[in-house]
Amino acid sequence: MSKVRRATMSDVAREVGVTAKTVSRVVNDDGPVAAETRARILEAMGKLGFQPNLMARNMRVGARDSTVGLVIPDMGNPFFGTVAGGVENAVRARGLTLIVGSSEETAERERSLISTFLARRVTALLIVPSAGGDHRPLRAERAAGLPIVFLDRLAGGLTADSVVSSNREGARAGVAQLIRHGHRRIAFIGDHPALYTRRERFQGYRDALAEAGIPFDRDLVEIGHDHEAAAAAVTRLLDGREPATAVFAANNFASTGVILGLARLGRRDVAVVGFDDLPLAEVLEPALTVVAQDPAAMGRAAAELMMARLDGERSKARTVVIPTRLIARGSGEIPPP
């Protein structure tokens, strides 16, 4: 590749007949520069296509990079996309740039991304942690003044600033809705049990059952993170001697999969409540009852927590809980046969 050397401050300086420091003064609007000198420098910068090297600057200034690193498990999941959008809107106002990386839901990719961000000396780190990660090593970073906020899921082995949905209470309310409409055979389809959100929502499911005096049946619990797995799970759940009459889908992909599975079976008599709203929820037949989250608010809250730390807030770690909201649209109100 051509690898034309890039113009540096010295190049610009030489072109004009001044020192690099003078160019630096122009670039950063720092200290006095004669109007005529400034004009000539600006011209030379344009001519040489000079672009200041931020790496060098940050290194010298010792300042952190003006970026915020966000680790999410999956770029293709609109839930995390919306979370990222919420973060971005909030940090932009402060002149920070958000950069996002995807861990593909693996602890190892997550570690590697975090290292990349740390090595790049980001201003702050926001993490949607994958299952099985150990975040204790980040304690030192935080002690060194790096704001770290966990999003959607709590950290492994570390008490830290966090923002989560009201998972347990939301799930409880969703399942209670099914119980209120007469169901007692209610299936739970969610992520892998190691995942924080799955554990919390599962607890909410069990809370609702316990409240109603319905015995827990482990045969009604299935894993189904992606569409097809959830579709397959729902097929199994409807197939036994004592089939489920209702399904609680514990995340947006599970909801979609359950809907696909039921449609393929031609079943419209099964009640469904999903955790997390879907854009097309209202047009489904029956329309989908959901426990809606507010992913943009989660992103915003995480950004605010982080910026408060940046401003020197020294209080102990806080966990912000973003409320969920039950939206009854029909699918959750179908009675059992």
Added chain:
Amino acid sequence: MSKVRRATMSDVAREVGVTAKTVSRVVNDDGPVAAETRARILEAMGKLGFQPNLMARNMRVGARDSTVGLVIPDMGNPFFGTVAGGVENAVRARGLTLIVGSSEETAERERSLISTFLARRVTALLIVPSAGGDHRPLRAERAAGLPIVFLDRLAGGLTADSVVSSNREGARAGVAQLIRHGHRRIAFIGDHPALYTRRERFQGYRDALAEAGIPFDRDLVEIGHDHEAAAAAVTRLLDGREPATAVFAANNFASTGVILGLARLGRRDVAVVGFDDLPLAEVLEPALTVVAQDPAAMGRAAAELMMARLDGERSKARTVVIPTRLIARGSGEIPPP
């Protein structure tokens, strides 16, 4: 904030009683180091929490940062999320890290993100350009050896490596499907006309009309990028003296909005073909006929184009076209009244 100074190589070296260079050898597995020395260095690194400063390293090595910058218009749109996923999978194999920023569909935010990435000396730049952007200034970067690939949309004022869907032909096929089923009043709902994909897909729409000898009626064209705008648009289109009998929705948000709008009107007699597939397309009633894109393949193709440049490929700019596929599911095959 505490701002505890971060341990450097010299700190580690001092701790052990060696030189920074020796520590560097251990960190980079470069050159011989006595087993015992290495052990003591590793221990000191752990004790001091040493994290190598990538900025400093990259600066010295003169190498570009080992990251690839991707600019997308909207993190919340799963189309772009999936594109990003495709890029990430492809670049990861090469040890590159993908960082993504969102331009919020504005030329100004896009410029600012591109500057951030350039200043950070990314290895390559992938851009989904917003409408109204002028990308000529990037010519110099490319000449300096920076691989730049445009994704989903072509650049403004610049011939460059690009990856796009077969927008025009795909849209033509989608509209032709509606015509084949007897429609002559076919509405077009898409993005703002300034957007590349909208222009191409609109051309495809007109191609199909022309082929069938159907006169173009500008009253059948509406803008609707987000759900609600598209829902409102479809309401207007069904409301005139000569209402549309079919709708071509030119992107995923428009499709969703059209479906929402029709459902709210209680209309199931209107034929719909959408550009870009939706996860729930098959369960809608009627199931949604779409012109499916392959966003992951687009991301992968862009990454490959970029890596070929990185490997020294000097050929002139290429545009890779990723084919689309018509999936007939029912909504596009509804006959006119």
Added chain:
DNA sequence: TTGTAAGCGTTATCAA
């Protein structure tokens, strides 16, 4: 196997 000197592109400090 380890160290020394120099330099990447920038800015802080002090002097002119």
Added chain:
DNA sequence: TTGATAACGCTTACAA
């Protein structure tokens, strides 16, 4: 108003 010098943390090239 401008410049000289050193330094940020690291690696290259060479020497010991």
